[in-house]
Structures are given as C-alpha cells and as structure tokens.
Amino acid sequence: MSITETQSHFLENYDIHEFDIPLTSVDMTIFTIEDDLLKVLLVKRAQFPAKGEWALPGGFINLKSDGTLNDTVSRKLKEKTGVEISHLEQVATYGSAVRDPRGWSVTIAYMALILNENITLISDESSEEVVWLPIGDIQDNYQLAFDHNVILADSYQRLKNKVQYTSLPINLLPQTFTLSELQKTFELILGYNIEKKSFRRRLLAAEIIVETGEMRVGSNRPAKLYCAKASSKEHFFQRSIEGPRN
C-alpha cells in the first residue's frame, strides 16, 4: 500500500465531528466617511447570543459556498452594504474559551474601507438594525457584544497607523477628488491637522494620482480634480507623516 493510498484511507475514516474544535467566525470593522466624520458600521443583533446588543457585523463561514476566508468576508460585506468594498485587510484573529458564551471561539477580524455613496444599509434576520456611527461615539458610549470593543479599537489603531505611511484614505473618496478633500480625509482619521504644503508635496512626489483636467468649482477658487492610479490605492511611502512639531 503506497503512502497516498494510506492517506486516502485515513481521510475516508476521518470525521471532524469526533474532535473538539472551536466555533470559527469572521467580524468586520467597516469604515466610511460621512458628514466629515469617520464612521463605523454596527448592527443590532437579532439573534442569540448577545441578542439586542450592538456589534460589529460578521458571521460564520459557509463551508459549502465559500472557497476561502475572503469569500466569506466579501459575502458578508455585500449582505450588509450591498456594495463592493474599496479596501479589505485582515487585522487579527481573536480566540479564547470565554469570548463567546457558546464556548471556545475564534474570530478573524477584518477592516474594510468603503465609499459612502448610494449605500442603503440592509437589515436581515440576523440584525434588526444597521447603522453608521461615529467612531468616537462608539468608543465613548457603546458597550459592544463579545470582545468587539477591543476588535474595534485594534482595527482603528491599524487604520491610523497605516494612514501615516500609506495612501489608504484614497479608498474613502469617490473616483475624483481634490487634494484638499484628500487631506481632510487623512486628518479626520489621524485626529490632527497636516501641514498643507507637506501633504501636497508628498502626494504629488509619489506620482500616485493624476490630474483629470477637470476642476471642482465651489464658492471660491476652483480646485484641480485628481484621480488615483489603479495601482495606488495602497501606496507605501518611504517615510511617515510625523505630525506637528512643538
């Protein structure tokens, strides 16, 4: 009997239900900008456990239809927001005997950035309400289900860190935007103001955005419109934004 035949035999007799394995799910921190505020999508849970509590959206892997973890997350994102996401990345995985009352559980946490435009939030049987809330409000006033306050804090920290050395905030803006709008987005996430000249020099030197030739006309001097090069939604700068000196 060859090794391969023996392995086939092993697999035929293998039953996952004989083993103690943890519950495994995914959770998402979905960020967007609305009314000049960084907001996060929360759902009010319609099912046990933690029924009636606010939580990050998430759910279980569908072993039949999901080929990979990314499929699971994309499916969940679409169920709640109905739109494609601009940016998605894994943040961390949390596992312990006590984080879920059902028993040992593991959750893989993702962070997503989406453009808030023409989005209709979708409730379903798992969530009786779906809302965008400002990140500051949540951190100050909301007790989320499970360990979701920790997951949210870690995801926000990841976002803030990456905004210092990448071009990620481009994913929160529409196809075309002005440099002032982009700077404002960076500032909203970082929580402090950036020097205008430094910001423009940095973005233009990186050659990750191109002028469209159009202008945004407002009540004042019109501003050049730019769009991001396809490859530049996550450009890594060589140096970080340092913030104001004292």
Next chain:
Amino acid sequence: MSITETQSHFLENYDIHEFDIPLTSVDMTIFTIEDDLLKVLLVKRAQFPAKGEWALPGGFINLKSDGTLNDTVSRKLKEKTGVEISHLEQVATYGSAVRDPRGWSVTIAYMALILNENITLISDESSEEVVWLPIGDIQDNYQLAFDHNVILADSYQRLKNKVQYTSLPINLLPQTFTLSELQKTFELILGYNIEKKSFRRRLLAAEIIVETGEMRVGSNRPAKLYCAKASSKEHFFQRSIEGPRN
C-alpha cells in the same frame, strides 16, 4: 422571561456539532540565528495528512487546557523547543476549503524569535524529525506540506519589514551583545549590509540599550557589551532603515 433567561435557554440547547465548522489550528514560523544564518524550525510529519512531509510546527487548540490562542501557541512552542520564546506575534490567518485534505480549514499563523542557546529540539508522536534549516534553503529546495511555503514566505516578509523600523533582532541575541553582533543580526535578516555609523547612531540615539561596563575580548580591539532595556525588545523607530543608495 427575561432576555438573560432566554439566552441561558438558548445556550442549553446549543450543540456545536450540529453546525458545519472548519478545522482550526495554529502554525508557527520559529526563527533563530545559528552559524551566521537565519534558520527556521521545521518538523517532518509523523501522522496523516501529509505524513513524511516537512512542515511548520503547529497543532490544534486544546479546548480543555488552553484558555486563549496564545496559550495554544506557547504550549506548542514549548513542546518543540523546550524554551521560552523572546518574541511572538500573529502574522495572518489562512482559511480555505482546499488547504487541508480533511476539509475546510483555518490556521492562525504566528512568527516567533528565539535565542539559539542550550536548545534541544524535541521529537514527539506528531513529528519524527525536528530541525533548524536556513530560510534560503527552505525557500529554494523544500516543498512544504499544505500551504506552508506561503505562510513561511509571509512570515519572513513580516520579519524583514519589521526589522526595518523596530529593534526586533535584539530578541535573537543573548542577554549581552556588542553593537557589531547586533548589526550583523540585522544584516542577516535584511539580506544587505547597513552602514556602520548609521546603525550605531540609530541604536544609541534610541536609548534602548545600555552599556554593561564589560567588554567582549576577541582577537582584536575589544568591543563594549550592551544589554537591552526591558521595554526595548520591540522599540519602534520613527524612521526606517533605507538601505544602500545608488
């Protein structure tokens, strides 16, 4: 009936085995320095699946004895190396229907740094051999089990990235070390040489190491010995090492 009583009722009737959930494991890329080479610990699998193939060490969560994922990883590390690790961090989580022949599986990958001193590698019923192999050798010549070549590559990339802006390599050296030894360790990981003056300026300015007062005597001019401040095994520098200019 209150919400809480209803939730208790829900939990009493909850049976995890009714649901399709993935196999969930942890895998580790354990780095050390030996003979001026960056090496990784590999095991030859003694059990199906992938029996007889080289793989990263790992295993399943023990739902009874492990309180958290970190407990699982610490336990596994100790099983193989018998020593405490200097640095441990999560790298990423991999999940798909096809990565393990037993079915849908998720693995949480960790990267560890350990000091190679007085370590006796330990084989057990799950691994017939346990060895340190140079990272370059593995990447060039070894077909690892499952998706472990990818996990290894991602972990090594994470290590290289962090070495550019943190003090992580301190974790690969003994209690006391010279600046030249530390620089050599940085260089082995990065794969290129660092300018000596820049390196020393950077490390000393950060105030993360202190002179012990002792000297390392060799065949040449003796070198000052330093030890790391307790809090400085993972110092984040403001700027990255940039590498040679052209």
Next chain:
DNA sequence: GTAATAGTGTCTATAAGACACTATTGA
C-alpha cells in the same frame, strides 16, 4: 474691494547614507 479657499516658495530641522578617519587589541 473682501472673504475664502487653492496653491507655491523657501526656510529650517531631522535623521539617514557615504566614507575617510582614528583607536585598540593580538600576534
């Protein structure tokens, strides 16, 4: 004109790389 926002010129500050130099040991 003024207010408001877009956009620039140019200085300083910080920390990295380059590279030649000096220092201290063993043999």
Next chain:
DNA sequence: TCAATAGTGTCTTATAGACACTATTAC
C-alpha cells in the same frame, strides 16, 4: 609592525514641518 575589528567625525542627501506668500474664484 601589521591585520583586524571597534568606534568616530563630518559631509551630503532626502524629506518632513513651518510659515509667509501669491492666485483665483463668488459676492
């Protein structure tokens, strides 16, 4: 003295922050 490694002095380069300045629009 020489080879080898430890350690320094100092110049250049790159890019960030500061801040005052000019430019263009609506009113």
